[in-house]
Amino acid sequence: MKGKINMKYQSTRNSNLNLDSAQAIKIGIAPDGGLFVPVSIPKISDEKIASFASLTYVEIANEILSEFLTDYTEEELKDCTKNAYTKEKFETDEIAPVYKLNENEYILELWHGPTCAFKDMALQILPHFLTKAIRKTGEEKDVIILVATSGDTGKAALEGFKDVDGTKIQVFYPRDGVSDIQKLQMTTQEGKNVNVSAVEGNFDDAQTGVKIIFSNDEFNKEANSLGYVFSSANSINWGRLVPQIVYYFASYAKMLRDGYIKNGEKINITVPTGNFGNILAAYFAMEMGLKVNKLICASNTNNILTDFIKTGIYDKNRKFETTISPSMDILISSNLERLLYLLSDRDDKKVSEYMSLLNKEGKYEISSDIKEKLTSVFYGGYCDDTDTKKTIKNVYDKYSYTMDTHTAVAQNVYENYVKETGDTTKTVIASTANPYKFNESVLSAITPDASLDNLDEFELLDLLNEKSGLKIPNSLGLLKEKEVRFKNSCKKEALWDEVKNFLTK
């Protein structure tokens, strides 16, 4: 692109790799198992950041994305952003609104997209990056996306790929392993290029079945002869990380526009963290020039990252806890690998060593120089289910604002951070899910005495509507009137037959 350097991508386990972004997005993960990272981090000047205050979300996205995806033309990127971030899909012009809770706390609502969780911010645009990447790398076939899901990712991917030219998407979910509402969300999916099937088995069976298809030469050939190549919408794809950088700049721009901060003023950012993607995007924003004081990494009782930030030891030899913030129930935060790469000044040997230790022993310890850099930027804390519910209730009583369980973890950790440090820096709290998505936990927090056991999902939505005054999102409210389109269920050995049927239709 004009005036900009041509950005290349290396692997966290091989800094000699030198690929265009389209190639990195197309293949998703580096051949050595590492993750793609840009060879340098572009800088955005203070004046330019100030100028974002008068831009729309889509315009800010164009500015940020064009720094990283330099092998895409300006027109191509504009086409991606304008199709991804529409009022129709996000039910708001602002796309990611900022809600002022008090003088110091600003809630960045990332859940206005079609599936009510922040994954939409990336999965609405990835399909557009990907279809363009396929053509740009000379591929003439269409893409078939295969997804095994335990619930949320499948729906977000379906919504993202729905009716995107040049793609088809097949989602497999475990027949008895998703909630009623998740199942209904998927089986009523609209779009002419989608297929959804239950697998007679658990999530692992579905995931294993999909991995087998990806790696089977015969299946690859058959798909090719039908005019398709396989691809995935995996969460470590660079095409899912880069759109997340945008909303941190957009939230700063919004705070400037509304006079909450002056240009150049530092902010904190608090993120409820699982796979470390969302908070890593905030780190990229900071390295690009966004004025950040601290990045506050909030965990639930799967507090492996809290311990890591405190001790420099990453140790996954611990019990996996099931919590009311399930999207953060994770013991291997894949995107941390990218941070280690950057903090070690791109030491691919060191990163490979840590990752191989993690693989073999479930544990590694970072060197003291990396640890020092880590703690100069990141603060880590965690919050259990009881405190999560207390926080939802406190915020509801004090501000008449209803937050979901994941956001409440972040809120709680932020409050503890302030108690500990006395820091009064204005703080953005990333809010990752619509409270309706976790209606039962949220209701039991704000109405601890109500009996919810006999209410079905739709009665819960109505009750939360009454208590919160928040509009029920169309994507959930209208679900019960929708036609169930996909009733197929298949044996775990027969996933390929299901895909083949779909491709020949």
Ligand SMILES: *Cc1c(COP(=O)(O)O)cnc(C)c1O
């Ligand atoms: C995925 C998810 C998270 C965790 O985000 P990471 O990028 O994996 O750290 C937090 N909250 C919700 C609601 C999510 O869906």
